[in-house]
Amino acid sequence: MRIFSCFADLALTSPEDYYIEGQGSLLQCVLTPGDPYMSLTNDKIIERVSKQVLALFPSSQGLEVIWSSVVKIAQSLYREGPGKDPFRPDQKTPVKNFFLAGSYTKQGVRQQAALASNKFDRNHSS
Numbered sequence: 001m002r003i004f005s006c007f008a009d010l011a012l013t014s015p016e017d018y019y020i021e022g023q024g025s026l027l028q029c030v031l032t033p034g035d036p037y038m039s040l041t042n043d044k045i046i047e048r049v050s051k052q053v054l055a056l057f058p059s060s061q062g063l064e065v066i067w068s069s070v071v072k073i074a075q076s077l078y079r080e081g082p083g084k085d086p087f088r089p090d091q092k093t094p095v096k097n098f099f100l101a102g103s104y105t106k107q108g109v110r111q112q113a114a115l116a117s118n119k120f121d122r123n124h125s126s
Helices: 042-056 111-123
Strands: 006-009 027-030
Touching: none
Parallel strands: none
Antiparallel strands: 006 027
């Protein structure tokens, strides 16, 4: 079972801030939805994430976690579900040249709507 929905190797994405010669990777992983993990200890969460990293990245075999940190924020992430569309933020913000991007934003016609429309058309065509 996959437990993190996205990750970044900060040593690669921001080497000027996070890369240290000989220190390997610094992974930042997001677990969402977080409900199943809120009651777990930090050590248990780290153990589960480590197992997933080893499964997804065979080159990590033999490496060990030398530092970790867990931050739990129960209400910080958007969760898809019925009736949630009114709560999506607009992509345009009041800040000049600053826009939001992602599946959690209001996008007008969304991919899911296009897929549903296509399915409807196929099922109702003559």
